[in-house]
Amino acid sequence: MKATVLVRPKAGILDPQGEAVESxxxxxxxxxxxxxxxxxxxxxxxxxxxxxARAEIERMCERxxxxxxIESYEIELAEDG
Amino acid sequence: xxxxxxxxxxVVFPGSNDDQDAAWAxxxxxxxxxxxxxxxxxxxxxxxxxxxxxxxxxxxxRAGALARFSPxxxxxxxxxxxxxxxxxxxxxxxxxxEAGLLPGILxxxxxxxxxxxxxxxxxxxxxxxxxxxCEPGQxxxxxxxxxxxxxxxxxxxxxxxxxxxxxxxxxxNGSEQDVAGxxxxxxxxxxxxxxxxxxxxxxxxxxxRSWTRRASVSTPARSSALLSAPYARRCQERAFARGxxxxxxxxxxxxxxGRAE
Numbered sequence: 001m002k003a004t005v006l007v008r009p010k011a012g013i014l015d016p017q018g019e020a021v022e023s024x025x026x027x028x029x030x031x032x033x034x035x036x037x038x039x040x041x042x043x044x045x046x047x048x049x050x051x052x053a054r055a056e057i058e059r060m061c062e063r064x065x066x067x068x069x070i071e072s073y074e075i076e077l078a079e080d081g
Numbered sequence: 082x083x084x085x086x087x088x089x090x091x092v093v094f095p096g097s098n099d100d101q102d103a104a105w106a107x108x109x110x111x112x113x114x115x116x117x118x119x120x121x122x123x124x125x126x127x128x129x130x131x132x133x134x135x136x137x138x139x140x141x142x143r144a145g146a147l148a149r150f151s152p153x154x155x156x157x158x159x160x161x162x163x164x165x166x167x168x169x170x171x172x173x174x175x176x177x178x179e180a181g182l183l184p185g186i187l188x189x190x191x192x193x194x195x196x197x198x199x200x201x202x203x204x205x206x207x208x209x210x211x212x213x214x215c216e217p218g219q220x221x222x223x224x225x226x227x228x229x230x231x232x233x234x235x236x237x238x239x240x241x242x243x244x245x246x247x248x249x250x251x252x253x254n255g256s257e258q259d260v261a262g263x264x265x266x267x268x269x270x271x272x273x274x275x276x277x278x279x280x281x282x283x284x285x286x287x288x289x290r291s292w293t294r295r296a297s298v299s300t301p302a303r304s305s306a307l308l309s310a311p312y313a314r315r316c317q318e319r320a321f322a323r324g325x326x327x328x329x330x331x332x333x334x335x336x337x338x339g340r341a342e
Contacts, residue, residue: 064146067186
């Protein structure tokens with residue numbers, strides 16, 4: 001089963017990359033508000049059903065893929081994976 | 082009675098690049114450095130462990146995030162749990178934070194730039210084995226070189242765990258509350274972003290502020306004044322003999338210094 005994990009800096013956590021992107025976009029003439037930069041991880045997991053896949057990926061996120069102190073994560077499963 | 086030489090492990094990860102300097106500095110301070118490979122599942126008999134600077138596992142994902150799962154780090158975690166002394170420098174500090182041996186986390190510098198320069202830090206705690214020879218409030222000049230040294234301070238962190246701060250106006254990376262180094266609640270694990278192992282040799286400009294004779298990487302077992310003039314001269318002579326020790330510019334006051342040609 002294929003899955004995508006989105007890792008983001010938590011709200012309120014300083015994100016210098018996001019700030020740099022934001023100011024560059026404004027310089028290019030795009031009137032953007034706040035920009036935040038995170039990370040995308042595409043995965044293939046062996047779990048057969050969505051709930052066990054989700055549980056397994058949550059464990060991956062807590063242990064490695066995200067740092068829960070400063071990052072939040074979101075799991076998207078490709079149902080027809 | 083002969084003083085026993087402390088054996089200090091230096092863990093070498095793929096991508097470590099300050100392990101040699103750390104081992105050299107430990108030797109200069111009178112310790113016996115022992116290399117520990119990241120794949121080793123057990124530590125030899127050691128009096129302390131240094132996690133050196135560098136870019137372990139390429140700093141992929143987050144700095145230190147992958148190194149924390151190496152077999153050697155499992156052994157270091159057990160060593161620390163038993164009260165063993167662990168010092169993490171730069172990438173070593175990042176690994177200790179990722180491993181949960183120290184609170185907080187280090188994130189990309191606020192400027193997004195890699196910073197390489199001397200900074201002044203203030204010693205906040207002198208009751209740790211790592212800073213016992215410093216005076217409270219003592220200022221030390223130590224180089225930093227990192228891209229990810231912006232310390233995120235957990236809101237519940239007791240202030241007494243902040244062992245080292247950048248002096249006012251010297252915060253190079255946007256660290257919260259100017260944190261440069263933190264110590265574990267038990268006091269046996271210490272991490273800092275500046276590189277004390279790069280500030281031990283007069284050849285590298287550290288002579289006027291040779292603070293390591295009083296501080297940090299020394300172990301509680303022994304920390305004599307190793308940067309005495311005879312020792313400094315010996316270092317210079319050895320470097321000159323290898324043909325790569327020419328001082329960049331002539332400067333006054335260094336005994337025994339000559340032109341290399």
